[in-house]
């Protein structure tokens with residue numbers, strides 16, 4: 001089976017992990033700040049706070065921004081459930097903004113309309129989580145301008161987008177947001193097996209997130225309530241979690257950074273071949289915004305119902321039967337049973353639902369061979385021809 005995404009672990013990665021394994025620290029050691037600083041420098045953020053996965057990083061980011069009961073978090077329905085669940089973890093109310101039919105990212109026009117209505121009814125969000133779907137940045141300048149006008153904070157869910165850029169600047173630089181979160185799950189651009197990182201410019205947010213990822217505990221006298229009782233003293237300032245990354249994983253992440261540029265470049269070469277060779281088929285291939293350079297985590301196509309009678313279901317099943325591990329990104333979050341119990345219904349976000357009805361993600365990862373990609377293209381031609 002050719003998967004839709006796959007990690008690329010090199011001999012250098014293996015050596016880096018073995019070295020960490022043989023060192024004095026295997027959980028909380030020097031590899032973590034080294035990885036945090038290297039990635040922060042790479043993307044132009046002042047701070048990076050590594051965590052056990054991006055879901056934890058989103059949760060801690062919401063907590064650091066003070067999200068709680070009575071507050072609202074808005075995100076995109078076309079995302080992994082974690083982008084929304086982080087709001088529920090904090091006791092906040094979650095709502096969604098429909099997507100733009102071309103980029104599949106949060107629609108800024110829909111966001112503005114919803115903000116205007118929310119202002120009139122006194123139900124403005126405290127936090128908005130734009131998701132850089134498939135690795136392509138949202139229109140962050142516009143979302144940031146709305147944040148200034150309507151007073152919400154911004155967490156970029158850049159789980160797909162490490163290595164991408166927006167208006168010529170790396171995603172993660174937090175120029176248009178408070179916090180940006182990356183994921184290092186194996187199907188994402190670089191991996192630590194499980195892992196994530198929250199980037200920020202704000203030292204107070206970085207400090208809060210460092211505490212919250214480790215039980216809410218500090219050993220820094222400056223953060224303590226009163227003077228420390230001695231060199232052994234630590235204080236629990238808030239109710240945090242054990243959301244730490246290990247040194248072994250950070251060693252892997254640091255080593256994987258050397259692949260970042262090459263991985264994104266190879267993903268673009270794969271996308272260019274798909275674009276060219278699928279152009280004559282009844283498919284909608286992903287649009288690339290001139291404002292963004294996508295990290296191309298995914299290559300989602302839509303079956304075009306105005307040009308073929310072949311259903312998404314038939315195409316998906318045909319590709320799977322041909323040994324091609326296609327997937328669908330994503331089932332709109334508001335249609336999940338948990339969210340329907342919270343009051344959402346099918347039909348609430350029609351652009352997202354129409355995209356979902358026709359979407360299939362093709363294999364997209366840097367070690368996909370020319371021959372494997374040829375197999376995918378040939379299968380699509382056979383099924384749609």
Ligand SMILES: *Cc1c(COP(=O)(O)O)cnc(C)c1O
Nearest residue numbers: 053054055080082159183185195
């Ligand atoms: C993968 C993903 C997450 C969660 O990442 P983990 O590291 O697996 O917790 C969150 N948001 C989006 C958009 C993702 O794709």
